Amino acid sequence: MFDLFQFNYKKYIVLFLIFLLGMGIACSQTIDGSQNNLKDSALSKTLSNTQSYLGINLSGVGSSSTQFPFIDYFKTARSWITTCRSKKTSDCRNVWDTQESDLLDLDQQGWVKSLPKPEDPPRYTQVSTIFFADIPKNTPIAGQYLILYDGEGTLEYGLAAKKDSTLSKPGRDVINIDLSKTSGALILIAETDPNQTGNYLRNIRMIRAEDETRYQNGEQFNPTFLEKIKPFKTLRFMDWMRTNHSRQQEWENRPVPERVTYSRIGVPLEVMIALSNQQKAEPWFNMPHKATDEYIRNFAQKVKAELNPNLNIYVEFSNEVWNWNFKQTHYALEQGQARWGKDKGDAFFQWYGMRSAQMCEIWKKEFGNQADRVICVISTQTNYKGAESHILECPYWVAEGNKPCYQGMDAYAITGYFSGGLGELKNSSVIKSWINQGDEGINQAFQQLKKGGLLPKDWDSLVDNYKIFLRHAEIAKAKGLKLVAYEGGQHLVANPKDQERDLISKFFIELNRDPQMYDTYLQLLEDWKQAGGTLFMHYNDISIPKKYGSWGALESVYQPTSPKYEALKDFMKNNP
16 A cells, blocks of 8 residues: 555554543543434534545455445455355364355355255355454444345354344344454355245345434445545545455456445445545545456546546556555566566566556546546655656657656655654664653654654654655656645554564554644644645545554544544644
């Protein structure tokens, strides 16, 4: 998601409610379920998101996420798990995961058409999926849920989920979920299509009982989620689209709304357009690195046809096609060297620049007289001086008779992350000494984040970042492009080789929750503005903090606020 020279760990675990900013004291870890029905914030009453200076990256959809964006929770389910609870063979007794997903009998949208017969080769006898895995027990999602489905068969429930047989009927099970004693809610297909008529269980939906009317009225999105992202002008769908390592290539194989879950191959375009229209927010789409021209063309056509015509669109080719943790970078090198020669070590940069230019041309052509609505983004590796020349100038492509890749683009994108070097392995002993100093150690850490100068290996403090912003602002100006940040915010991640990784990670989570992070964020954003930056996309909206990073502005969609979230809102309010 971000630069090669920065750690790249972003997933979720262990939720704690951070501290109530207005009170100035730490809260308990409980999240009061009464906070689910949030009133409109003062900001949302006074500031339209069309005036906002900031955008937000939406965190990836999954069963371990606390984003909870959809009314239908089944859209965030894990992929099917092949389970064996039968005694039909000696090697298959209560095996939770037989790892036979490649043997599943699925329809085009991923619904299970049949289960193996006793004489069939597969070991598994049933199929299951799970929700709310690794979600803290005090997350306010307990309560009554409706399991709606089409077809014939038997669904069973486990872990934190229990069926209420007295309220259930065919096509509509009622379950109660209580996470106070165990993690996760299990739904298991024990039998499907028992009469072998082709009427297998499908279109399974999981709706909170209190949201039934909303669902019947056609609403898709959790209203609390909508409120939390309401202030932001632009929504970057990179993680929703599963851009990193994407396998999407042909348009006919793209995810569609009927898909069993969106957690595996990404959220459908129709759903992203619907969210953008409902929020009146500009979408930021990332084209898959293997996408054919036809895929890109059809994608653009659908956006033009269905998106609110008053909204602009940011479009970017893949994500960080220089980060060797991602398959798209390896693919770019292969494609670039196949085109320009095995000796071209920078071929991945130039191939990325070429495909960005080609992508932009397709989008602009499809939008015709509305082409000014399409904001084509070309990015660079922020801390690698000279990378931008390979990408923007792309001399191999130019030598074939084409224009430099930056010509025709609209925006030049970098990251806006800061960490003050706190996660560097060489700084570990100093960080541990700060941990032992209590509040004074926290103050030292924030001094390092803002100004640097306290650690042996010192980089990317706010002072350092401002200089980087200025350098890239000059590059953008010289190319006639506006400077944007595709991702940014704090970047506190402990080195995975650090023997005290867990201890340091806990300290970094504490820093993220500290009230001083509010002023630190405001300074970051003010520096960005003063340097000449325009749209700044925070990474990300909502996610659980863990040793891989504390990326979310909020730790749960049901958390009222946080120092980071409050700073983002206040900056938008003061800088329309």
